[in-house]
Amino acid sequence: MTLGDTGIQVSPIGLGLAALGRPGYINLGHGQDLAAGREVDSMRAHCHAMLDRAWAAGVRYFDAARSYGLAEDFLGSWLRASGYRPAVGSKWGYTYTAAWRVDADVHEVKDHGAAVLERQWQETGERLGPWLRLYQIHSATLDSGVLDDAAVLSRLAFLKAGGTAVGLSLSGPRQQETLRRALAVRVDGIRLFDTVQATWNLLEPSAGPALSEASAAGLGVIVKEAVANGRLTERGLEAARLRSAPRGFAERAQLLRREAERLDAGVDALALAGALAQPWATVVLSGAATASQLDANLAALDVAWDAAAADALRPVAESAEDYWRHRGTLAWN
Numbered sequence: 001m002t003l004g005d006t007g008i009q010v011s012p013i014g015l016g017l018a019a020l021g022r023p024g025y026i027n028l029g030h031g032q033d034l035a036a037g038r039e040v041d042s043m044r045a046h047c048h049a050m051l052d053r054a055w056a057a058g059v060r061y062f063d064a065a066r067s068y069g070l071a072e073d074f075l076g077s078w079l080r081a082s083g084y085r086p087a088v089g090s091k092w093g094y095t096y097t098a099a100w101r102v103d104a105d106v107h108e109v110k111d112h113g114a115a116v117l118e119r120q121w122q123e124t125g126e127r128l129g130p131w132l133r134l135y136q137i138h139s140a141t142l143d144s145g146v147l148d149d150a151a152v153l154s155r156l157a158f159l160k161a162g163g164t165a166v167g168l169s170l171s172g173p174r175q176q177e178t179l180r181r182a183l184a185v186r187v188d189g190i191r192l193f194d195t196v197q198a199t200w201n202l203l204e205p206s207a208g209p210a211l212s213e214a215s216a217a218g219l220g221v222i223v224k225e226a227v228a229n230g231r232l233t234e235r236g237l238e239a240a241r242l243r244s245a246p247r248g249f250a251e252r253a254q255l256l257r258r259e260a261e262r263l264d265a266g267v268d269a270l271a272l273a274g275a276l277a278q279p280w281a282t283v284v285l286s287g288a289a290t291a292s293q294l295d296a297n298l299a300a301l302d303v304a305w306d307a308a309a310a311d312a313l314r315p316v317a318e319s320a321e322d323y324w325r326h327r328g329t330l331a332w333n
Helices: 041-057 071-082 115-132 149-162 173-184 208-216 236-241 249-262 265-276 291-302 307-316 322-329
Strands: 013-016 061-063 087-093 095-096 107-111 132-140 165-170 195-199 219-223 284-286
Touching: 013 041, 013 115, 013 291, 041 236, 041 291, 061 219, 071 087, 071 115, 071 149, 087 115, 087 195, 087 322, 115 149, 132 195, 149 165, 165 219, 173 195, 173 208, 195 208, 208 219, 208 307, 236 265, 249 265, 249 307, 265 284, 265 291, 265 307, 284 291
Parallel strands: 013 061, 013 284, 061 087, 087 132, 132 165, 165 195, 195 219, 219 284
Antiparallel strands: 095 107
């Protein structure tokens, strides 16, 4: 696959390191996935083993961010030792503040100012240097003002002119509005953004129309959170029996299980297959934290997704507001 107009070659499924570079994350049951320990050395070894497994399975795109704890450090040390040359993307705009604690009051702080861009660009370069192909604004929103900051946009255009593709990631119920605003950003008459990384899944498909527009304009589209932080997995469907599950999710769970059985697929593979089937999707990220999760996610490539699946699972979708409201309640664990 080619990532939009960038010329960067990627695999249909990539590996995101949000759950592999720090001891705490909001994925359901994340704490259960770190049986080997949460110490830095243990997590580095585990991350390297996951990267080895992903590479052996054909994964050629890896996603990190400055706020993913030591993800860039782990990825960089693996790249130097292995000699492999995958496509690598990272993101700036959040600073990790948890000090390697799961019970931290604040895990990351958002700041889209030019000073943070400059500092984090240097930090990312020290860790990922020659492998970094794509640098993205981390969770750009209309409220942050980053798409109107002339200093930031000018600096990003400079990085783009130097050969690094420039993109933005999105979050929240206004992903479509933010993306359409980003598509209009020009610096010296040249479209600034080469890629967009957005949440799209069977529960939250609202960004689909704008992602289609972005793809038609030549942007590479990277899908994140395809399994909705674990809600679209067996673990998540089991949680549907609990009182903490959103209203109506038990009914959605039944639809998901029924369709997974029809297609002889795991629930997570079904969810990723739904994302892979979107004509505008270039890369769908796996956020796997264990070898078994990674294998189950990669099985999506063999799922025979069809129009019947799309029709049957359309009622699974929640409103964007409900989806993001519930996501905001997920605990770091």
